[in-house]
Amino acid sequence: MPFAKRSLGQNFLQDPNTARRIVAALEIAPGDHVLEIGPGRGALTEWIVAAEPARVQALEKDRDLAQALPERWPVLEVLAGDALAHPWESIDSPSYKVVGNLPYNVASPLIWDFISRAGDYGRAVFMVQYEVARRLTAEPGSSDYGALTAWVRNFAATTLLFKVGPAVFRPKPKVDSGVVLFSPLADRPGQKAARALAGLLRACFQKRRKQLSNILKSQWENGIGQWFAEQGLSGTLRPENLSPRHFRDMAERFGDHFFT
Structure with a gap:
């Protein structure tokens, strides 16, 4: 698999147990359509494919990885492109589940767009910088509560599932990460x-x-x-x-x- 590219903010997850826990939080069921954002070298992909959803797609900006991933998992449909430009409105069914180890430098704007533009989905699980995870799950009155919190929480309920240290990534980031579950609200702003x-x-x-x-x-x-x-x-x-x-x-x- 290709090396990590600093220009794309890539930190590849290496720990199978962490990957398994993230994918388990999706609660993949038969008939589900799973979209993975930024699969990298496939740490999460391996567990997604093993869960045997009806359809597995991966949105990957890195052209080298986009070409390499289907060679290992032929069932994987790779969408080559930038997640920041993806038409999230195309997600329009509760059978959709979305997951990703998001690059720190794009996580906040990506979540801002996804959470408000996706038509409907079952649940989403994202790993982000721990500071962002705290903001996404903060309560009013706390120092972590901000515009991102208030925006996201009008579209989804958020739960901080667990914290992840730098040692499970290559290259190692300088900060901790957090895994956050997003459950869409029935009543969302138009x-x-x-x-x-x-x-x-x-x-x-x-x-x-x-x-x-x-x-x-x-x-x-x-x-x-x-x-x-x-x-x-x-x-x-x-x-x-x-x-x-x-x-x-x-x-x-x-x-x-x-x-x-």
């Missing part, structure tokens, strides 16, 4: 609400140390102040004190006027 929510989160968390009444000062007298009062919320709160649902409700109510 396209229009999602655009408003994204704008609201950017506006708030770019000034996260300020009070919300100051961040939203220009809109406060146009209804947002009243909304805060209705919710029993103080304008002295900071962005990390609002729940994901609070942000969604505000975006849906005021998005046409303030955040699109």
Whole structure:
């Protein structure tokens, strides 16, 4: 198999036990369609294929790996391309399950896109930098809670499954990793609400140390102040004190006027 490419942020998983645990979290069943993002040398692929889903696809940007992987697993359908440009809307069935050891440098924007654009899927399991895993699973009021947290948690429930040390990778990263389970919510924002929510989160968390009444000062007298009062919320709160649902409700109510 080809060597790791630093330009692509590749850190290949070497430990079979860790790979087995990640794939087990997908709960692959007969009839499932599994899509693996960035299979690398196939540490996860081996366990996915062994579970015998109905269909196995792998999305791989590295051309050398994209050519080598089907030689080892002929059943594997390789999609050569960049996950950041993938049409996630094509995922539209609960039988879809998605997994990947994501490069640290693209994990956050990739998850941001996937979680909001995928039509429907059964579950997803991603290994990311541990700091990002903490952000994805943080609760309001914590230092890890941010725009990524509030965005993702409006589309999926997240669970930090386990922590992974650097020793199981080649080359070894300088930080720990974390494995996160994503379970799609039945009630997710529509396209229009999602655009408003994204704008609201950017506006708030770019000034996260300020009070919300100051961040939203220009809109406060146009209804947002009243909304805060209705919710029993103080304008002295900071962005990390609002729940994901609070942000969604505000975006849906005021998005046409303030955040699109």
